[in-house]
Amino acid sequence: MKFRGKIVDVACLNHFTRVVTTISKLTKTCVLRLTPDNLFFVLSGKVANGGVGMWCELSQANFFDEYQMEGVSPEDNEILLEVTPENLSRALKTVQNAKAVKVKLTKKHCPCLTIAAELPTLSSVSRVVTHDVPVDIVPRRLWHEFKEPIMPDFDVSVYLPPLKTMKSVVDRMKNLSNFLVIEANLNGQMNLKIETDLVSVTTHFKDLGNPPWGDDAASPSRESEAMAEARVDVRRLQQFLVGQQVNPSRAMCNIVHQGVVHLILLHEDVSLQYFIPAVA
Amino acid sequence: MATMSCVLEGNRVKAFGKAIHALSRIGEELWLDPMVKGLALRSVNSAHSAYTCFLFSPMFFQHYSLGSGSEQGSATIKCKLLMKSVLPLFRGLNSIERNVERSQISISTPSDRVTIQFFCRHGITKTHNLHFQESEALQAEFASHLCPNVLKAPARLLGDMVMHFPVFQEEITLSMMPLSVSFRNYCEAGNDHMKMMYTEMSLHPDEFDYFQVGVDSDITFCLKELRGFLSFAESHSLPVSVHFGATGNPVRFYIKDMVLEATVVLATLMDSEKRGPSQPIGPPNPTSPRCADAAALPAVSYEADGSKPQDIPAVTELITSSQGSPIINPPALMQLLSPVDDPDRLGVSDEACPSATTTPASTMICSLLFRALSSEQDDDGCAARLPVLACHSDAEEDMEEDYRRSPSL
Numbered sequence: 095m096k097f098r099g100k101i102v103d104v105a106c107l108n109h110f111t112r113v114v115t116t117i118s119k120l121t122k123t124c125v126l127r128l129t130p131d132n133l134f135f136v137l138s139g140k141v142a143n144g145g146v147g148m149w150c151e152l153s154q155a156n157f158f159d160e161y162q163m164e165g166v167s168p169e170d171n172e173i174l175l176e177v178t179p180e181n182l183s184r185a186l187k188t189v190q191n192a193k194a195v196k197v198k199l200t201k202k203h204c205p206c207l208t209i210a211a212e213l214p215t216l217s218s219v220s221r222v223v224t225h226d227v228p229v230d231i232v233p234r235r236l237w238h239e240f241k242e243p244i245m246p247d248f249d250v251s252v253y254l255p256p257l258k259t260m261k262s263v264v265d266r267m268k269n270l271s272n273f274l275v276i277e278a279n280l281n282g283q284m285n286l287k288i289e290t291d292l293v294s295v296t297t298h299f300k301d302l303g304n305p306p307w308g309d310d311a312a313s314p315s316r317e318s319e320a321m322a323e324a325r326v327d328v329r330r331l332q333q334f335l336v337g338q339q340v341n342p343s344r345a346m347c348n349i350v351h352q353g354v355v356h357l358i359l360l361h362e363d364v365s366l367q368y369f370i371p372a373v374a
Numbered sequence: 375m376a377t378m379s380c381v382l383e384g385n386r387v388k389a390f391g392k393a394i395h396a397l398s399r400i401g402e403e404l405w406l407d408p409m410v411k412g413l414a415l416r417s418v419n420s421a422h423s424a425y426t427c428f429l430f431s432p433m434f435f436q437h438y439s440l441g442s443g444s445e446q447g448s449a450t451i452k453c454k455l456l457m458k459s460v461l462p463l464f465r466g467l468n469s470i471e472r473n474v475e476r477s478q479i480s481i482s483t484p485s486d487r488v489t490i491q492f493f494c495r496h497g498i499t500k501t502h503n504l505h506f507q508e509s510e511a512l513q514a515e516f517a518s519h520l521c522p523n524v525l526k527a528p529a530r531l532l533g534d535m536v537m538h539f540p541v542f543q544e545e546i547t548l549s550m551m552p553l554s555v556s557f558r559n560y561c562e563a564g565n566d567h568m569k570m571m572y573t574e575m576s577l578h579p580d581e582f583d584y585f586q587v588g589v590d591s592d593i594t595f596c597l598k599e600l601r602g603f604l605s606f607a608e609s610h611s612l613p614v615s616v617h618f619g620a621t622g623n624p625v626r627f628y629i630k631d632m633v634l635e636a637t638v639v640l641a642t643l644m645d646s647e648k649r650g651p652s653q654p655i656g657p658p659n660p661t662s663p664r665c666a667d668a669a670a671l672p673a674v675s676y677e678a679d680g681s682k683p684q685d686i687p688a689v690t691e692l693i694t695s696s697q698g699s700p701i702i703n704p705p706a707l708m709q710l711l712s713p714v715d716d717p718d719r720l721g722v723s724d725e726a727c728p729s730a731t732t733t734p735a736s737t738m739i740c741s742l743l744f745r746a747l748s749s750e751q752d753d754d755g756c757a758a759r760l761p762v763l764a765c766h767s768d769a770e771e772d773m774e775e776d777y778r779r780s781p782s783l
Contacts, residue, residue, distance in 0.1 A: 181571045184540055184571070185571065185573070188537055188538045189538075202572065203572075206572075215578075215581055216581070217578055217580035217581050218580070219578040219580060219581075221575060221576070221577060221578075221581070222575065222576060223538055223573070223574070223575040224572075224573070224574050224575070225538075225571060225572070225573045226571060226572040226573075226574075227571050228569050228570065228571065
């Protein structure tokens with residue numbers, strides 16, 4: 095198993111760092127899946143995470159100047175590593191002014207992802223900073239847990255309002271209740287509702303628009319006014335919103351009525367999907 | 375009746391506040407020591423493994439006076455204040471910069487109070503009265519001119535290095551070798567070190583303003599305690615001098631400009647596993663506590679009557695004896711320390727401590743031994759033989775220059 099990548103462009107380094115930082119805000123540990131063409135940060139929706147799932151896909155060519163990998167075997171040409179994204183984020187954040195950053199799979203005291211950065215100095219000799227981030231190799235027999243999630247059979251799909259606005263609403267709602275209802279319809283309307291013994295608050299968003307998935311995606315006979323809703327843990331939603339540092343080109347929300355909230359963010363070269371299960 | 379009164383103007387208030395911040399990183403108490411040569415602020419941590427001193431010369435102040443009509447050399451007050459009383463006054467440095475035009479600090483003995491006044495914009499005056507405890511000044515001594523390893527670098531360079539370590543990183547290891555200086559984070563063995571992130575960087579000697587390696591050594595010290603000092607140095611764009619020796623001996627960081635100087639002395643870990651082959655392992659000394667608790671250097675504290683160490687012969691020696699082991703008598707030490715560029719000789723001084731074999735594999739912090747000279751000193755005459763390890767900074771500076779000119783003492 096070998097992996098060696100090099101980032102030379104400062105904008106790519108910056109962008110990669112921001113992606114990793116966003117991931118670090120979403121989860122404490124996740125699996126980094128390396129394939130010849132892509133990198134994936136995966137959190138499988140197990141009960142331990144409260145059923146939350148995450149799938150973040152990056153095209154390696156958009157970030158790395160050099161990228162070489164050799165997977166577990168020629169048939170299974172992938173590497174899966176369990177990693178703490180916060181460590182990666184910290185390591186990357188300190189080397190933003192580097193001339194070049196190499197990311198390698200190494201074996202030090204344990205398997206590590208080594209971030210080695212060449213920093214500019216006033217003297218002739220470059221300064222090299224290395225960060226060894228410990229990782230756990232995920233054995234082949236567990237790989238099935240980290241496959242790309244299937245798009246759920248959603249009832250409604252709607253574009254999200256500006257994430258900043260959503261975040262400030264959810265932040266305040268979090269103070270009032272642990273659970274929040276997200277509902278939306280095919281008329282471009284979305285409501286965020288909380289209800290407690292003392293108070294109920296609803297924030298209405300309209301004219302959001304609905305993504306054109308195609309006729310076979312949503313049930314054609316569905317009334318455009320009918321709301322599909324899901325009641326979720328407000329902290330999960332807040333966690334998702336807190337991590338977003340850049341406005342995505344597209345932000346969508348698919349709701350399976352009383353099932354799951356599927357959030358999709360698309361940037362130019364990164365896509366992020368986040369699944370929050372509905373609670374009773 | 376001994377008092378002190380000083381006035382700081384404008385930017386100086388912020389600088390003073392920044393010094394307080396740096397001092398607060400070290401200990402919970404702040405010693406104010408007004409002297410003829412300036413106002414010294416000192417702090418030491420509870421383990422006695424970190425010490426810092428900021429000395430502001432009279433030129434730093436718009437106005438600086440000691441005593442009310444008292445002569446030079448008469449008793450000056452040494453006050454001890456609680457850091458948590460002082461720090462909040464200087465908490466918002468930006469707000470101080472914007473609002474405070476002038477500040478006056480005065481110490482008054484009859485009421486046992488330190489009065490800190492801020493004269494702010496719009497005619498607002500804030501007066502704070504803090505109760506102090508009279509105390510002997512505590513001071514760590516450090517024979518920097520005897521240190522085989524010396525580095526001098528712009529504060530910015532050190533700040534850039536330190537930036538790579540997370541804020542919660544306790545200790546880092548600085549390794550000095552003939553061709554490079556490296557920094558890496560230090561993790562205690564067995565402390566879930568399999569899961570820890572390791573960070574390392576190395577610097578070429580060219581990056582330093584001054585680079586002198588006398589003995590290859592790895593020193594591990596507490597980074598947290600240094601950060602405030604480095605931040606102060608960076609804000610004043612001052613170069614930082616680093617003096618240290620073999621593993622286990624303390625390290626000193628020092629900055630100086632026209633109106634102030636500041637020192638941080640940190641104890642370093644005595645890691646038995648990291649001992650180099652050149653360090654001889656002496657016979658175990660059953661009477662003394664484990665060497666790992668070895669005090670790196672004893673310090674001299676002054677009597678409240680302000681007696682100066684000028685009477686004591688200006689012989690500086692580095693003692694690495696442990697707290698309980700016998701004090702090496704000076705002549706032997708002088709012999710040990712004279713050829714400072716000989717690593718074996720320096721290693722020999724470790725013979726004073728019990729060997730690594732008596733210590734557990736885990737490492738322990740060496741603490742700087744602070745001993746107050748009380749009236750007992752006259753009784754056993756011990757103090758008379760106790761070497762003064764550092765002179766006043768002026769004299770020390772001369773010695774440093776001497777040292778540079780003739781490196782082989």
